[in-house]
Amino acid sequence: MKDLKNTVIAxxxxxxxxxxxxxxxxxxxxxxxxxHDFGCYSAEPVDYPEFAHAIGRAIDKGEFETGITFCGSGQGISIAANKHQNVRSATCWIPEIAALAKQHNNANICAIPGRYTTNEQAIAIAEAFLNAGFEGGRHARRVEKIPLK
Structure with a gap:
């Protein structure tokens, strides 16, 4: 496993x-x-954009380098987080997609679909994402073209 002892995951x-x-x-x-847990703190119904924007703002400002989010499909929380200029959130439903999201797209948030994964699968997805590194090269050129300027 990658050394994460000096990293705080949002x-x-x-x-x-x-x-x-x-x-x-x-x-x-x-x-x-x-x-650092931005919430929510129970299974009571809430609105995912509130939590997506909390983590998105923190990553956008550089307070955290990477994060993992969860919602029913992984889509809503990812879409909302991606509204922040420096966020690259990818919905990841298997470990291979999570690793590729980091390796090729330099994703800084991995959005996991809570309704379509088991606890064990979610852990495997998170582990793959956190252990992967950005490959740079041709992928860096592409990632640099993402932000609207």
Whole structure:
């Protein structure tokens, strides 16, 4: 596993992703990975944009380098987070997609679909994302073309 002891991972979810988030946070604790939880803090219904914007603002400002989010499909929280200029959020439903999102697209948020993954799958997706590194090269040229200027 990549050395993450000097990294704090930003996390956020809505109610539909809460259970998966809790499983990943338990895994973080087990592995000694530090995190900051932007909410939500229960399975009571909430609106995903609130939590997407909280994590998106923090990553946009450079307070955190990377994050993991959770909602029912992974789509809504990802779409909302991507409204922030320096956020590249990718919905990841299997570990291979999570690794590629970082390697080729330099994603800085991995959005996991809580309703379509098990706790074990969510942990495997998070682990793949956190262990991957950006490959640069031709991918860097493409990523540089993403922001609207």
């Amino acid at each position: 996390v956020a979810s809505d109610h539909a992703g809460f259970e998966r988030k809790q499983a990943v946070l338990a895994w973080f604790i087990e592995k000694g990975i530090k995190y």
